[in-house]
Amino acid sequence: MVKILLEHHANPATLNRKGYTPIVTAIKRAQGDIIQEFINSKALVDVVDNKKRCALHYAVNTNKDSIIQMILKANVFQADIPDYKGNTPAHLAAQKGNQYLVKQLLVAGADIFYITNNENKTADALLNETLNKPISHQHKIKRSPKETKCPPVERSKSTKANSSGHKGL
Incomplete structure (x- = not known):
């Protein structure tokens, strides 16, 4: 059709x-x-x-x-078209904490280090923020009242800031 x-x-x-x-x-x-x-x-x-x-x-x-x-x-x-909030597709993937997809978009030519959204955040910065949140926040897991707060996700050395000031994937 x-x-x-x-x-x-x-x-x-x-x-x-x-x-x-x-x-x-x-x-x-x-x-x-x-x-x-x-x-x-x-x-x-x-x-x-x-x-x-x-x-x-x-x-x-x-x-x-x-x-x-x-x-x-x-x-x-x-890959770098901003929406009404200034978010590129890489920003959206980063907000979801989808590191794999952010890498795919980077390989496809997305700029995750310099393009900022309306909140003045790059996709790289959003990804790092998301990965630093407890898992329950990343995936919106519903928890029973008996459960305690999840600890933050451990990050590998590759996600810490490098000498150029950019936080790597």
Whole structure:
């Protein structure tokens, strides 16, 4: 269906009532086959919605590696597009404490050390903040009243500040 619509020049940048582009709707529903159709048709996967978010922002929010990889492999340079809060996809991954995804975005060309969001924080700084929180805060674990507070996550030497002042992954 998507292929037919695109062949008949349907606009892939049209926003629905909620302000999402068609590819974002497919990403939110984890519809890999439809996402791939948009990518194969060279549809505008880097179009931003009413929150200034592109497909990669939403792919990161799904936390589904297969969807993230589809968008990254589309090879559109959207790794550093800031949303309405100034957050790039790397900022969103860092807020989730997803070190693996932050590294993937870095390899894909994301700047995690210098681009700051509206709170003047880099993705690297957010990742380090998140990793320093107790595990219960990172994953929003519901705990019984009997449980005690979790200790902070131990960090390896590689995550401590290096001589250049940047906190490494």
